[in-house]
Amino acid sequence: MIRISATQLESYRRWLLNDESTIDNMIDFLLKRTPPTEAMRAGLAFHKVLETAKYNDELAIVEQDGFKFDLSGLDCEIALPEAKEFKLEKQTVIDGELVTFVGVVDAIKVNEIFDHKLTSQLNAENYIDSMQWRCYLDWFDCDKFTYNLFQSYKPANQDVYLIKTFLPVSFYRYEGIDLDVRNMASSFICFVKNYIPELIK
DNA sequence: TGGTCCAGTACCACGACGTC
DNA sequence: GACGTCGTGGTACTGGACCA
Numbered sequence: 001m002i003r004i005s006a007t008q009l010e011s012y013r014r015w016l017l018n019d020e021s022t023i024d025n026m027i028d029f030l031l032k033r034t035p036p037t038e039a040m041r042a043g044l045a046f047h048k049v050l051e052t053a054k055y056n057d058e059l060a061i062v063e064q065d066g067f068k069f070d071l072s073g074l075d076c077e078i079a080l081p082e083a084k085e086f087k088l089e090k091q092t093v094i095d096g097e098l099v100t101f102v103g104v105v106d107a108i109k110v111n112e113i114f115d116h117k118l119t120s121q122l123n124a125e126n127y128i129d130s131m132q133w134r135c136y137l138d139w140f141d142c143d144k145f146t147y148n149l150f151q152s153y154k155p156a157n158q159d160v161y162l163i164k165t166f167l168p169v170s171f172y173r174y175e176g177i178d179l180d181v182r183n184m185a186s187s188f189i190c191f192v193k194n195y196i197p198e199l200i201k
Numbered sequence: 202t203g204g205t206c207c208a209g210t211a212c213c214a215c216g217a218c219g220t221c
Numbered sequence: 222g223a224c225g226t227c228g229t230g231g232t233a234c235t236g237g238a239c240c241a
Contacts, residue, residue: 003226005226005227005228006227006228007227007228007229008227011212011213014211014212015211015212026212042229042231043228043229043230043231044215044216044217044228044229046229047228047229087218087219087227102226102227103227103228104227104228106228117229117230118229118230118231119230119231
């Protein structure tokens with residue numbers, strides 16, 4: 001049996017596209033030998049801010065885990081569903097191998113999944129090819145996936161992240177999305193069998 | 202002139218949470 | 222308390238454009 005997360009599949013997809021990345025790089029990632037950057041920690045802290053926010057909360061300057069975020073520059077309302085951090089496990093068989101797909105979405109409501117991303121570069125095209133939304137739409141059996149993109153900027157000599165822009169970007173289920181996920185998972189399983197068989201329990 | 206902003210690209214550890 | 226599992230995408234860098 002092998003457990004596969006949406007993050008793993010997305011990282012594997014990007015690894016396939018990168019001619020210069022080595023097999024060892026991918027193995028290191030899957031075995032979790034990599035340290036998180038400050039940006040990742042900032043993203044985590046911002047996530048926590050959105051998780052703990054309540055309906056009708058007016059967020060201006062908030063502090064979380066040592067990071068300060070200034071949302072006063074946003075002149076819009078952000079809809080945050082009540083169902084947050086929703087986890088799913090789904091078992092299936094691919095190429096004769098028992099597979100457990102696992103994933104956690106930031107928020108979910110009827111037929112729609114939400115994922116929050118703190119980014120310095122607001123580029124929706126970065127997410128078009130992503131396996132993440134495909135996996136979640138397939139596994140959670142939903143029709144719409146929305147990335148809530150928050151563009152941040154950290155001025156030099158300041159310890160605050162200015163949240164400049166909020167941009168929701170949605171993707172929709174299409175015919176054959178399950179096949180795309182299965183094909184990528186099949187390729188991933190093949191890689192694991194060849195290079196990291198210890199991940200198969 | 203200095204500060205800000207943008208584009209593109211590759212890659213990897215920690216906190217939180219659930220389970221035992 | 223120990224252990225296993227998951228998502229967190231931004232950093233660093235370069236070159237160039239823009240603005241006050």
